Amino acid sequence: MVLVYFKVGPEWIWSKYTGGILLNEVAPILLALYFVSAILLPLLTEFGLMEFVGTLLNKTFSKAFGLPGNAAIDSMASWLSATSLGVILTTQQYRGGHYTKREAAAIVTSFSVVSVGFSYVVLKFIKMEDFFIPWYFSVVLAGICCALIIPRFPPLRNIPNEYMKGVKRPDTDSVQEEGESLFSWAFRRALLRAKNADPISKQISDGVYAATDLAITVYPSMMIVGVLGLSLIEYTNVMSYVAIPLVPILELLQLPEAQAAAIAIMSGFIDLLMPVIIGSSIESELTRFVIAGVTVNSIIFLSEVALVMMRAQIGLNIWRLFIIWVLRLLVALPIMTIMGNLIV
DSSP states (O other), X not given: OHHHHHTOSOHHHHOTTTHHHIIIIIHHHHHHHHHHHHHHHHHHHTSSHHHHHHHHHHHHHHXXXXXXXXXXXXXXXXXXXXXXXXXXXHHHHHHTTSSOHHHHHHHHHHTOOOOHHHHHHHHHHTTOGGGHHHHHHHHHHHHHHHHHHGGGSTTGGGSOOOOOTXXXXXXXXXXXXXXXOHHHHHHHHHHHHHHTOXXXXXXXXXXXXXXXXXXXXXXXXXXXXXXXXXXXXXXXXXXXXXXXXXXXXXXXXTXXXXXXXXXXXXGGGTOSSHHHHHHTTOOOHHHHHHHXXXXXXXXXXXXXXXXXXXXXXXXXXXXXXXXXXXXXXXXXXXXXXXXXXXXX
């Protein structure tokens, strides 16, 4: 961070396309996000909203995704703000005894979606914002398919389905009374949760402590991993070789400019914006449509959110995250290609 700030050392460290973009553009947004979320997250988690929505959606989420209905709140937090916020929310709920380790891992890798606002920014990078509504519908469709399929396979399936050790589960459970509607039961559970909530001052102090700890931990890792990854993309041909296995798949899907598209897509594991920056020069609208879609749907990228996921200690390491990223890519690619052929 010091080298980038003072522009000392090799240019590949402090260039505006490597360390510069991380320190000057990504880092301030993350810092603000961490501390705003520390204050606002209790509104979503501590006063009954999760119990209310979770009760209403529990059967649906349980049958479809094998997850508690509370996961809908995590997805909503990401959709309205940022992926990191959804991960932080899920982590807090895991540490509070609401999720098992496997459930938390499945939620952060399936429902911590890129915000709708940032999704528009991604599409604008490739000059296709006129297609935003049908494109975003395609992304949601691909995301739902990924959430249905991927948690049922390794590595997510192999994560222990156990609660955090030493944490007492919250006492918000109640039995639905005979003749009581689902809505009334959900409301009653929400009131019980709000009644047992900690004082707001304690919630804010705990949140600020967690945000500070997260920032101090994530920033160094983000700079090291992000600078190395972005430098490989910017100054070497490594990504050309990494992308080779993906080229035949794109050719099988009959996507134009498959070689350039493969390089752009594979860079998405390092940083969210790199695929659309690289792919913006591709002439084919269909290919750009697919690149933007699979990038947003992948959720996991090393320069930011993957580090937060690993920091959460929910059984996710860099290799498991990479496998999950590849699985999401393989599921999303044909869906985005089909939708792109229908829309573009």
